[in-house]
Amino acid sequence: xxxxxxxxxxxxxxxxMRVATGMEGLHYVLHAPQGDTYADLLFTMIExxxxxxxxxxTTFQARDLGSDTAELFKNAAKxxxxxxxPQALLVGxxxxxxxxxxxxxxxxxxxxxPIPVVAVELxxxxxxxxxxxxxTFYQLVRAFAKKPEKRERAPGERPxxxxxxxxxxxxxxxxxxxxxxxxxxxxxxxxxVTAPLGATPADLVTLGDADFNVVLYPETGMVAxxxxxxxxxQKLTKTxxxxxxxxxxxxREVAELAGVDATAVLxxxxxxxxxxxxxxxxxxxxxxxxxxxGDATHAVAAARLARDEMGFTVVxxxxxxxxxxxxIREAAALYGIEATITDDYLEVEAKITELQPELVLxxxxxxxxxxxxxIPCAVISAPVHVQDFPARYSPQMGFEGANxxxxxxxHPLMMGLEEHLLHxxxxxxEFHDEAGASHLGGSTIPSAPAPAPTAAEAPEAAAxxxxxxxxxxxxxxEKELKKIPFFVRGKARRNTERFALDHGLSDITVDTLYxxxxxxxx
Amino acid sequence: MSGAVAATxxxxxxGCDERPVLRQRGQREVFCGLTGIIWxxxxxxxxxxxxxxxxxxxxLIQSAAGVMIFAEPRFATAIIDERDLAGLSDANDELDAVVxxxxxxxxxIKLLFLVGSCPSEVxxxxxxxxxxxxxxxxxxDVRVLNxxxxxxxxxxxxxxxxxxxxxxxxxxxxDESQLLVVGALADVVEDQFAxxxxxxxxxxxxxxxxxxxxxxxxxxxxxxxxxxQPFLSDTARALEERGATRIxxxxxxxxxxxxxxxQAAATAFGIAPAAFRAAxxxxxxxxxxxxxxxRALLAGKRMFFFPDSQLEIPLARFVxxxxxxxxxxxxxxxxxxxxxxxxxxxxxxxxxxxxxQDVERQLDRCRDAKPDLVVCGxxxxxxxxxxxLTTKWSIELLFTPVQGYDQAGDLAELxxxxxxxxxxxxx
Numbered sequence: 001x002x003x004x005x006x007x008x009x010x011x012x013x014x015x016x017m018r019v020a021t022g023m024e025g026l027h028y029v030l031h032a033p034q035g036d037t038y039a040d041l042l043f044t045m046i047e048x049x050x051x052x053x054x055x056x057x058t059t060f061q062a063r064d065l066g067s068d069t070a071e072l073f074k075n076a077a078k079x080x081x082x083x084x085x086p087q088a089l090l091v092g093x094x095x096x097x098x099x100x101x102x103x104x105x106x107x108x109x110x111x112x113x114p115i116p117v118v119a120v121e122l123x124x125x126x127x128x129x130x131x132x133x134x135x136t137f138y139q140l141v142r143a144f145a146k147k148p149e150k151r152e153r154a155p156g157e158r159p160x161x162x163x164x165x166x167x168x169x170x171x172x173x174x175x176x177x178x179x180x181x182x183x184x185x186x187x188x189x190x191x192x193v194t195a196p197l198g199a200t201p202a203d204l205v206t207l208g209d210a211d212f213n214v215v216l217y218p219e220t221g222m223v224a225x226x227x228x229x230x231x232x233x234q235k236l237t238k239t240x241x242x243x244x245x246x247x248x249x250x251x252r253e254v255a256e257l258a259g260v261d262a263t264a265v266l267x268x269x270x271x272x273x274x275x276x277x278x279x280x281x282x283x284x285x286x287x288x289x290x291x292x293x294g295d296a297t298h299a300v301a302a303a304r305l306a307r308d309e310m311g312f313t314v315v316x317x318x319x320x321x322x323x324x325x326x327x328i329r330e331a332a333a334l335y336g337i338e339a340t341i342t343d344d345y346l347e348v349e350a351k352i353t354e355l356q357p358e359l360v361l362x363x364x365x366x367x368x369x370x371x372x373x374x375i376p377c378a379v380i381s382a383p384v385h386v387q388d389f390p391a392r393y394s395p396q397m398g399f400e401g402a403n404x405x406x407x408x409x410x411h412p413l414m415m416g417l418e419e420h421l422l423h424x425x426x427x428x429x430e431f432h433d434e435a436g437a438s439h440l441g442g443s444t445i446p447s448a449p450a451p452a453p454t455a456a457e458a459p460e461a462a463a464x465x466x467x468x469x470x471x472x473x474x475x476x477x478e479k480e481l482k483k484i485p486f487f488v489r490g491k492a493r494r495n496t497e498r499f500a501l502d503h504g505l506s507d508i509t510v511d512t513l514y515x516x517x518x519x520x521x522x
Numbered sequence: 523m524s525g526a527v528a529a530t531x532x533x534x535x536x537g538c539d540e541r542p543v544l545r546q547r548g549q550r551e552v553f554c555g556l557t558g559i560i561w562x563x564x565x566x567x568x569x570x571x572x573x574x575x576x577x578x579x580x581x582l583i584q585s586a587a588g589v590m591i592f593a594e595p596r597f598a599t600a601i602i603d604e605r606d607l608a609g610l611s612d613a614n615d616e617l618d619a620v621v622x623x624x625x626x627x628x629x630x631i632k633l634l635f636l637v638g639s640c641p642s643e644v645x646x647x648x649x650x651x652x653x654x655x656x657x658x659x660x661x662x663d664v665r666v667l668n669x670x671x672x673x674x675x676x677x678x679x680x681x682x683x684x685x686x687x688x689x690x691x692x693x694x695x696x697d698e699s700q701l702l703v704v705g706a707l708a709d710v711v712e713d714q715f716a717x718x719x720x721x722x723x724x725x726x727x728x729x730x731x732x733x734x735x736x737x738x739x740x741x742x743x744x745x746x747x748x749x750x751q752p753f754l755s756d757t758a759r760a761l762e763e764r765g766a767t768r769i770x771x772x773x774x775x776x777x778x779x780x781x782x783x784x785q786a787a788a789t790a791f792g793i794a795p796a797a798f799r800a801a802x803x804x805x806x807x808x809x810x811x812x813x814x815x816x817r818a819l820l821a822g823k824r825m826f827f828f829p830d831s832q833l834e835i836p837l838a839r840f841v842x843x844x845x846x847x848x849x850x851x852x853x854x855x856x857x858x859x860x861x862x863x864x865x866x867x868x869x870x871x872x873x874x875x876x877x878x879q880d881v882e883r884q885l886d887r888c889r890d891a892k893p894d895l896v897v898c899g900x901x902x903x904x905x906x907x908x909x910x911l912t913t914k915w916s917i918e919l920l921f922t923p924v925q926g927y928d929q930a931g932d933l934a935e936l937x938x939x940x941x942x943x944x945x946x947x948x949x
Contacts, residue, residue, distance in 0.1 A: 001574075001601065001602055001603065001606055001611075001616035001617060001619075001620050002600070002601045002603065002620070003599075003600055003601075003620045003623055003624060004577075004580050004598060004599045004600075004601050005595060005598045006580075006584055007577060007580045007581055007584065007599075009577075010577065010578070010581040010585075011576065011577040011578040011581060014578075014581065033554070033640045033672070033673040033674045034550050034552060034554060034673040034674065034677060035552070035553055035554025035556070035640070035672075035673025035677075036554075036578065036673065037550070037552065037901060038553055038554075038557075038582045038585060038586055038901075039581075039585075040551070040900075040901030041585060041586070041900035041901045042585060044900065044901055044902070044903065044904040044905055045900050045903075045904065046585075048904060049904065049905070050905060050907075050908035051905055051908070052901065052905045056549060057549050058549070059550045059673075060674065061673070061674050061675075062643070062674040062675050064674075065644070065674065076549070079548075079882075083882060095576040095577070095578050095640075095641055096576070096578075096640035096641050096644055096673075096674070099641060099644045099645060123604070124577065124578070125576065125602060125603050125604040125606075125607055126603070126604050
């Protein structure tokens, strides 16, 4: 048993739902108790899908446990087939149904429906959402993909690939697919099938006809891609094209697999990131200390982009995807740090508190942690939130994705800077709280005498976390500390206190503050 | 249940039980009782809700909370893993360790609910024994209670029923005469009712659940209780087992419902009609004006309720009688005929009732009826909007203060807003 306040991933059957909902012509019959239908709202509310997920639940209750839950499942499967007439049926159990061991696969097969039935067993007490997506997609590919007939490409026929991994409820999958499809087209490569997102079971049958596979999201697509490699010899891409460098690598990798010349596409690269990051306006980004946490794919990609393309210093890197522990540890080694691999939100919070980064790149959960600590944050990964489905085109991948990421990461730092300026000027005649907005022609009221600082004023979240402070700040030093931008104040406080401790000082004066600054200054 | 019911029922009650009810069994598109934790933990401010369940349970609560506020919440899940199932670890020892870890983190917690879930019920983990064991260990700092919010036992608001029922045995004894208002209400609404009761001269009024765990109301033969929510059948039974009697009344939704609800209490405690009038007149008028503001838009509009919270019948009564709307179908997950008697007596005969659900068939009926407004859950709302129907998500009726005179206008506005939005948009 494990105490869990918030969870990064849902149960594995939600992963199966992401596959089924992304596809067309597939219906999922889920043996599950009343209440498990909550998962529909993930798709209809967070992703704002106009259609209900193609899922029928048995919604059994206590009274059914005494009678025949198996019969309930058979009826649900039969009615779902008759009503929705899918090309194929996916069947499985949620966590509670797993315990009652009704064998949905066997029951569905016994119905002898005139369509294929694929059963997925997703151990809910061991595995989680992304694993559930990967396993479900793999089982579907295994069930449907047919060995391709050997044939030579006709003269002038373009090479083709499949795009594997995108699902419903994925972090920017919708726009990444568009961006990468365009990029492949410019390289002269056709996309044969994109799956699961937008594919039908019939499309999966023909997966083997493509020349190779592009794995955009290893978390959900890698197991199926490796099966296709083993079975049909279909090669696959290993680079996830997030960031300029990775996109260039991806282009070269695709060119190699497809046997095309990438020179023209590489030369015509049209991202603004390289120039924006070189422009003097970006100097202030230099060596900003960032903490990165997300699914493994997005976290690893963000770390490379952060260091090589933004000029940041990566001080923390982690993931909740335990399946990809090796990849994240290898990546962390590149930055000389130890990876944080955990699905415990409290552990991540403790790590961020300890490191006091200047920017957090994380999930919606880290956004809330960062907000409490007063640290700027940008979201780079699922678990998804309604804000992760913006109305505008907003990919993470390819050259346009790099533009989107540049803006997304710089924005919170800018906001932090603005907030600091507002703090700095707030006692000025034009800016103090009682003054009307000057551009609206309001009269300027002279600033009130500075009120004595109260306990309620300027709650410093970072300070609260240091429960028992070993050293005492004198009033002048405390005042001086307040002049430091709030988003680095926590770090300054921590460094000064450590400096004082190391030097056996029990009182912190303004001089101690600046001595520490000189000592730790980069 | 008790003879007092018929005596205090409104005079209009006749033949209310004769109306046909469509009962269906199929897929039920409803939340389980764990969802109630979202408002209960806000209500009892020093209580913690520990679900003993699966990752699904944890995911449900965080998803149903809608806006995920990742502060440290006063609810959590002890996630059962394969080791617990395989008997490699003793589930009780594991639970004790989790509770100890939790209470060390949160010394501010005074009341801990161990909340049963589908998996904990199916593996027959005895949370009542665990609650006694842990209660002894952490007494007197923390009281430990248990209830089931599992989907196999409870539908959505029945989780609150189970929670309040678990509180009843620990309420202190007193046979003194008092009014006990039962069911979680927003604090602002509770304060309004308390002021009205005081104004009419009813001084000994308590509320269940309390805002603080230490503030448990007493209970005994002198207690007459008034249900503020329509889904509290187990709680009602538990209260009556300890000698309390129910004051039968419709529910305090809309001006009429609020008046009849307050009136039932006033009558039960012998409050003079003049005192009742004086205490409620102004608020009644104000409420009527506020509801009246929405009536022009809503009158004659046709409405369809999917089953969700058991508030559907009182709401159907409100929109029919105070807003002049036509309710095509009022679906409810569970119909408690006795607690609903006063409501059914007021509900126009034209309203079709359904209990339970077969969601696909109900959607067929709904599409055929082409209502102007559909009240339904979050899983159905956007898909129905995309089909051209106008919807109101039902969960908002639980999270928004809607009871009482000064919220009657807000309640009407909740139904008006989706329709207003449709008329404003030109896209």
